[in-house]
Amino acid sequence: ETGVTQTPRHLVMGMTNKKSLKCEQHLGHNAMYWYKQSAKKPLELMFVYNFKEQTENNSVPSRFSPECPNSSHLFLHLHTLQPEDSALYLCASSQENEKLFFGSGTQLSVL
């Protein structure tokens, strides 16, 4: 039990599909994050939410759309993705700007 739960663990989708990744944190943290991990690249920060408000969007294409309905839940809505978007998508949470607690990730394959 890591305190941060992500579903699904694996996802295969076509370029015309629409899917959503879900993240839930049980740690009472006030910040939640989406990271992308591609092979041989550092973890890339995509979005940050503090107290449900989006505070960072690191030039992420609009085919990725985050949603944070409350401080415990975070979604990443995906539509018309490209094969190069295939990667491990990690959700994380933190209290203020302290250390990050990660979920197990969603391994995404775009065909």
Next chain:
Amino acid sequence: DQQVKQNSPSLSVQEGRISILNCDYTNSMFDYFLWYKKYPAEGPTFLISISSIKDKNEDGRFTVFLNKSAKHLSLHIVPSQPGDSAVYFCAASAFGNQFYFGTGTSLTVIP
């Protein structure tokens, strides 16, 4: 432009010996550094941290050293155990802002 670099993609060490994982950074404003450990099919888990006011932090078998003048930090694991085999990421932040991650070093501890 990568601000945090881990130049060794992999490292093999005999059980019982010392493992030394290295990390270099370019931003002199970084003041908080973390090490994470990642097993396959799991998210990264926090291992140890150090702030820039210290040059060493120890937690059991794990010690992190910070050399601010060289912009270098290292993680020492003594003694190394087979269960330490994983990918290790270093991360850095400045003034509580976003964390920048390295590309990771895959450690194999040989029994």
